[in-house]
Amino acid sequence: FCSQAPIRATLFPGDGIGPEIAESVKEVFREAEVPIEWEEHYVSKEIDPRTQSFLTWESLESVRQNGVGLKGPMATPIGKGHRSLNLTLRKELNLYANVRPCYSLPGYKTRYDNVDLITIRENTEGEYSGLEHQVVRGVVESLKIITRQASLRVAEYAFHYAKTHGRERVSAIHKANIMQKTDGLFLKCCREVAEKYPEITYEEVVIDNCCMMLVKNPALFDVLVMPNLYGDIISDLCAGLIGGLGLTPSCNIGEGGIALAEAVHGSAPDIAGKNLANPTALLLSAVTMLRHLKLNDKADRIHDAIINTISEGKYRTADLGGTSTTTEFTKAICDHL
Amino acid sequence: FCSQAPIRATLFPGDGIGPEIAESVKEVFREAEVPIEWEEHYVSKEIDPRTQSFLTWESLESVRQNGVGLKGPMATPIGKGHRSLNLTLRKELNLYANVRPCYSLPGYKTRYDNVDLITIRENTEGEYSGLEHQVVRGVVESLKIITRQASLRVAEYAFHYAKTHGRERVSAIHKANIMQKTDGLFLKCCREVAEKYPEITYEEVVIDNCCMMLVKNPALFDVLVMPNLYGDIISDLCAGLIGGLGLTPSCNIGEGGIALAEAVHGSAPDIAGKNLANPTALLLSAVTMLRHLKLNDKADRIHDAIINTISEGKYRTADLGGTSTTTEFTKAICDHL
């Protein structure tokens, strides 16, 4: 009756603890009867000349075809002549906005209560241009590139996100008092977009001041939008407020509506294969993927089961002060569904 | 008997609340019989063509001659054709290291206890090069410049500081996984210097991770050294941990042993002239100036009087939840001397 052709989604289990936490997602999705069929792709052991990376052309094609994917941690192999895996994904798939929600998990106490922040990071340019060179011996330079096109689209995404998620305020984070031209252009684009959203309060906050205010009183902020590097910094800071990257989801949005959700924590090789990893960040990322697919009922159900399991406190992995294995914690979530 | 020719020091009271908090420093220094004679310089109303700035040539000469100075907040006037006052001072006086200690004030409660961090920031280059331009319409770039010379001297300063202040660890903060050449050179210089200080533990921490760890557990760090922009961000974050920029000292170190201490908070025009400002940051900065002059007894006495006044809690300015005026708070410090 309700049967529907399953939706295909790409899954990159990734390295280290990646396969274990990906298993947890698969298990929870099975239990919740999510109509998704995973197309699994692993990081290759060899560089694919078509991508200049350990990510194969096929795996990128899979995300392009499916339009949605989920990614575990990837450890970029050391050596020359290839690009970072994360950067390859962002550039090849043109993942222009990185959305990182950060909210206090009920029952998991940190120094901060009721944190509820959304960092939206420009994901393709800025300090991540990759353009660097030695001017003379002992003098090197890196280029930070800001374009009107990329700034407008991430600003547009941020305001649209705020509007459709019942958020009231967008803060553009910058250092335009020093980088007047680059960050100045970014702000100019944000202002242009802000005018189209009169119902959303718009403000501009200098990055250093933003960091000070975030640690003093995170409730001052709501949605934050910013160039690439500031987003890298602020999203980790925000994650720290609620307990760390093991607890925060992330989703990358690309041209043509592609969504690649990912756990942004590391691959934790020290505990890999030991059934000790906390799958929360990947599970919550998978939930953002479900929302992107408009599978809101499933998303809500899984989200609540995760939160309730952590908040109940009986089953917690070691990083949260518990003694549960990954599979025990996963089973507890399934029981809460 | 003990009489000595007084030491001349330059004082920039600055704008907004600057003159009031500078008055507080003068008062406390008088009471503590500090052998210093102030040479006061104000920000000019007109651009001095010799400095291209509202800072006069004479005021810069005064710091060069005296070798030490204290600076209140300066509001850079709006308009084109001149440089930011802070940047002018840093560049003209070659103030290559900015030292920002950050420690919990006993009796002033925040979410964090026992914070004790020293941020040492490269202060002359990096993202603050001022080199920016439009490549084509809608595409702008900023240049981040890292030199071996500036990196070595700030690293040297940081390790020397650690050694002479009984500190155990220096953490170099970077983003060399993305900016391999610029931040890579910075790290290379830090490593070179680290080898000369085998008694100091040396580590390298990526800036995003550093911010997450700082808000989770600041006790993981001790002395932090880093390029300009990261220093700007991290020092404000650290200030936030202990209550804000109204409570943290700062001192700029230049070639030839120049030291310019400064309050890094804003000029707070809204409360200027109302006898409401908190002089703590400028007072603590003045204490770092005394230490630079090796007037350690005076420095200790004044420092303790400030801390005891705040910790006693009877006299506090409004920003710390009290009702005292600047003069009442200053008098309380004098009484504690």
Ligand SMILES: CC(C)[C@H](C(=O)O)[C@@H](O)C(=O)O
């Ligand atoms: C691993 C690294 C290249 C990456 C980044 O800097 O963007 C990471 O910190 C992140 O936030 O996804």
Ligand SMILES: CC(C)[C@H](C(=O)O)[C@@H](O)C(=O)O
């Ligand atoms: C006012 C501004 C130019 C300055 C900076 O960016 O360095 C300030 O934030 C500081 O930290 O001293």
